[in-house]
Amino acid sequence: RSAMSELSSRMSTTPLAAPALALAAGIAYGRYAPSWPGVAVCGAAVIAAAVYLCLPFFLRPGTRKSRLLYSQRNALWLLAIPAFLLLGILAISSTDSTGPDEVSAQYATGVVTDATSATDGDRLVVKVEALISDMGRKQSVRPLKVLVRTGVCDAQTGDKIMFRLNASPVNDNDIPDPGYAEFLYARGIDYTSSTLASKIKVTGRDSSLRFKALEWRYRAVSLIWSTPLDRDTKAFLSAFLTGDKESLSPGTRERFAAAGIAHILALSGLHVGIILLLLGWLLMPLDLAGARTLRFVLMGAGILLFALFTGLGPSVVRASVMAVCMLGGWMLQRPGSTLNSLCLAACLILFFDPRALFDAGFQLSFLCTLTILTLARTLPVTKDNRLLMRIISALAIPCAIFLVTWPLTAWHFHSVPLLFLPLNLVLLPLLPLFMSCALLYLALYAAGIPFSWLGALVEKGYHIIDGSAGAIASLDSAQVSLYPHWLIPVSAILAALCLFYWLPTRSRRAGIVSLTTMLGVLVAAIALPDNTPPDSLAIPCLYDRMEIRHTRSGETRAHLLRDGSATMLRLPETSILYLDTRLPYSPAVPDMKADILIVGKNCDSHPDSVLRRITPSRLILAPGLYPNQADRWREAAARAALTLHTLADSPYTIPL
Numbered sequence: 001r002s003a004m005s006e007l008s009s010r011m012s013t014t015p016l017a018a019p020a021l022a023l024a025a026g027i028a029y030g031r032y033a034p035s036w037p038g039v040a041v042c043g044a045a046v047i048a049a050a051v052y053l054c055l056p057f058f059l060r061p062g063t064r065k066s067r068l069l070y071s072q073r074n075a076l077w078l079l080a081i082p083a084f085l086l087l088g089i090l091a092i093s094s095t096d097s098t099g100p101d102e103v104s105a106q107y108a109t110g111v112v113t114d115a116t117s118a119t120d121g122d123r124l125v126v127k128v129e130a131l132i133s134d135m136g137r138k139q140s141v142r143p144l145k146v147l148v149r150t151g152v153c154d155a156q157t158g159d160k161i162m163f164r165l166n167a168s169p170v171n172d173n174d175i176p177d178p179g180y181a182e183f184l185y186a187r188g189i190d191y192t193s194s195t196l197a198s199k200i201k202v203t204g205r206d207s208s209l210r211f212k213a214l215e216w217r218y219r220a221v222s223l224i225w226s227t228p229l230d231r232d233t234k235a236f237l238s239a240f241l242t243g244d245k246e247s248l249s250p251g252t253r254e255r256f257a258a259a260g261i262a263h264i265l266a267l268s269g270l271h272v273g274i275i276l277l278l279l280g281w282l283l284m285p286l287d288l289a290g291a292r293t294l295r296f297v298l299m300g301a302g303i304l305l306f307a308l309f310t311g312l313g314p315s316v317v318r319a320s321v322m323a324v325c326m327l328g329g330w331m332l333q334r335p336g337s338t339l340n341s342l343c344l345a346a347c348l349i350l351f352f353d354p355r356a357l358f359d360a361g362f363q364l365s366f367l368c369t370l371t372i373l374t375l376a377r378t379l380p381v382t383k384d385n386r387l388l389m390r391i392i393s394a395l396a397i398p399c400a401i402f403l404v405t406w407p408l409t410a411w412h413f414h415s416v417p418l419l420f421l422p423l424n425l426v427l428l429p430l431l432p433l434f435m436s437c438a439l440l441y442l443a444l445y446a447a448g449i450p451f452s453w454l455g456a457l458v459e460k461g462y463h464i465i466d467g468s469a470g471a472i473a474s475l476d477s478a479q480v481s482l483y484p485h486w487l488i489p490v491s492a493i494l495a496a497l498c499l500f501y502w503l504p505t506r507s508r509r510a511g512i513v514s515l516t517t518m519l520g521v522l523v524a525a526i527a528l529p530d531n532t533p534p535d536s537l538a539i540p541c542l543y544d545r546m547e548i549r550h551t552r553s554g555e556t557r558a559h560l561l562r563d564g565s566a567t568m569l570r571l572p573e574t575s576i577l578y579l580d581t582r583l584p585y586s587p588a589v590p591d592m593k594a595d596i597l598i599v600g601k602n603c604d605s606h607p608d609s610v611l612r613r614i615t616p617s618r619l620i621l622a623p624g625l626y627p628n629q630a631d632r633w634r635e636a637a638a639r640a641a642l643t644l645h646t647l648a649d650s651p652y653t654i655p656l
Helices: 003-013 017-032 038-059 064-073 073-096 181-188 209-226 229-243 248-258 269-282 284-288 292-309 314-332 338-352 353-357 360-378 387-411 421-446 452-473 486-507 508-527 607-614 625-640
Strands: 104-116 121-133 138-150 159-167 190-194 200-205 415-417 479-482 536-539 544-551 557-559 566-571 575-578 595-597 616-623 641-647 652-655
Touching: 017 073, 017 338, 017 353, 073 353, 121 159, 138 159, 138 360, 159 284, 181 353, 181 360, 190 229, 209 292, 209 421, 209 479, 229 248, 229 421, 229 508, 248 415, 248 452, 269 292, 269 314, 269 421, 269 625, 284 314, 284 360, 292 314, 314 338, 314 353, 314 360, 338 353, 338 360, 387 415, 387 421, 387 479, 387 486, 387 575, 421 452, 452 607, 508 566, 595 607, 616 625, 625 641
Parallel strands: 138 190, 575 595, 595 616, 616 641
Antiparallel strands: 104 121, 104 159, 121 138, 159 190, 159 200, 415 479, 536 544, 536 652, 544 557, 566 575
């Protein structure tokens, strides 16, 4: 068959492939085109490649009737491409917040959609529904999400709250990692607010099904933490079974990432597949009793409840939609298309949440699944070589996923694991058994039957996984730090899509486009400069805390200095003293000389005596100083010929 007849056949079996790509392209264009004209150039290049692929069909002589028949047969998806492209542009435009750029001296009401605890307080993601002025006047707004930084408070996910809103737009100046602004954007968060815990009042509880499911999740996490397992095992089970990663230690995250198995900490299609398998076993009596349709309906309902239970993450929604489509095909006794199910999941997620396209989990989940589906359909499996093909696929699929996804991994996480294959080959086949044992142990424990030997087995299994990850992570060649140019992941995605089109069709033109794009990725990786941030020291203008951001070898660390005290921070390049109290003069006080002195509002010592004792080379005035207090420090800095900077005017940044 010709390339175009092959394309026509595949479009009739996967009609959602083209609309899904058009929807994603429209969302990307709608976000970047207004601020960066280069998007139009990239779009023109993609359209030129598509025209080049389809050119043989439209230039073939004597095929007017066949072209008309082709257009009639595929008119639906041909019309869907521009329609979904426009829909994507409109969808991403509708997510732009219409709230004011700076909201102060107002209260807001909304629902807490996520609540986490940190060392310096709680973080609440609030979906704001209305603003309330100081005069009590209520103003309805288009729903917007605000990240509220506060102290320890009683608000939990699903609570309706009223709180003091001091909102400012998300930007790179008030967050420690520049990539965190993109992370917040993908989560739909446009504003941050620093609010005292005393200014947050819980007014009710959202009773929707989503938050009811999250309540079941919290009960499951509480059940895990009530078991006699050790703390690390309970933290791992909370993440592995429920998606609650709040209790995972930073060391565990780093070890799993370096060993290339961080994906098991995130709920994905693996978990959905295991849940589907367990539900199939449990509901097998219905099939034997002749109620096969009821069995499939209950399995689909269980999968959807699991998606709600885990918070509707992109990877879980993707796997759940594919599983429900597969169950629907079995129930109706009709052949299904896994690729079409994948495209349906993408359309549903992007339609309801267009910003999910820019989420790392969404991108990696769909790209990995597409790689698996394409490779599985390409391998020549027969009755004679089935075992050999399984062995080849076990080796080829992880390597193919790595080759396709490493640019995205480097772009989002700035680190690429190199020794990912050994542990994945051993671990992935055993994870269903480990998950089944963990679920059985928890079910028995909840029923009052504590099988200590089963708990010890689960505990031993986790420590083997963690120990193996630690052994691989300790090797110098375990991972490499990369800061690629943004063109590299974009080009890599386009190259992967061209390759996935070429593998089934084996079209010469598709091969040329795929090879050209891959060569472009290679040239871009060599020629384009990387985005490694320079070594620097940054002090943002924050009124609720004092934070020092130290960037070295591409890694940024945030150091929180304690208010109301004299805190010394010694870095390899410099030393910093944050003075937010009276300078102690006791002989027992150690040497407090520093290169940089930061003066807080609670420092009431005499400026000249402080400068004589500390002998700094730079003086920085923290935001919140009283005007007469700041004037005295400016005069003292002028007398001592010091470099002076006021954080209230602008953040402070110096190269190291």
